[in-house]
Amino acid sequence: MPAMSSRGGGRRRTINEINMVPFIDVMLVLLIIFMVSAPLITTGLVDLPSVGKSRQQPDQVIHVIVGSDETLRLKIDKGEPEAVQLNRLADRVKQAQAGKENSPVVISADKAVKYEAVVKVMDALQSAGIPKVGLAVKTGASSGG
Numbered sequence: 001m002p003a004m005s006s007r008g009g010g011r012r013r014t015i016n017e018i019n020m021v022p023f024i025d026v027m028l029v030l031l032i033i034f035m036v037s038a039p040l041i042t043t044g045l046v047d048l049p050s051v052g053k054s055r056q057q058p059d060q061v062i063h064v065i066v067g068s069d070e071t072l073r074l075k076i077d078k079g080e081p082e083a084v085q086l087n088r089l090a091d092r093v094k095q096a097q098a099g100k101e102n103s104p105v106v107i108s109a110d111k112a113v114k115y116e117a118v119v120k121v122m123d124a125l126q127s128a129g130i131p132k133v134g135l136a137v138k139t140g141a142s143s144g145g
Helices: 021-040 086-096 115-127
Strands: 062-066 072-076 082-084 105-109 133-135
Touching: 062 086, 062 115, 072 086, 082 086, 086 115, 105 115, 115 133
Parallel strands: 062 105, 105 133
Antiparallel strands: 062 072, 072 082
């Protein structure tokens, strides 16, 4: 009897590898297609909505100034600031707004003032029903502190 080889004779061995050549060919074709078609694609233009001119500046602006020692002063338009207590602030602002309830109230505070003091002023004004309360900020470059 002839000796059998140790390979198993006529049985075929399976290969456990994935042939990458067709995959690479497909990817190169796709790359070339995208490279050729990319310059032909027009970029989308964004058509932004337009608005009219901004509304007029308010006739009257009421400034609440919080000093570095947390004292409150009330300044109406370009008048002189007058000292006011927190518990009287809302009444005084309402008197200043008489007939012009939509006059904005701007809170200006020293940067050394605690955040809590500014929040108390905002809370007092908003709980009194004053609709337009904002904060003044300094425009320009910020200081690196």
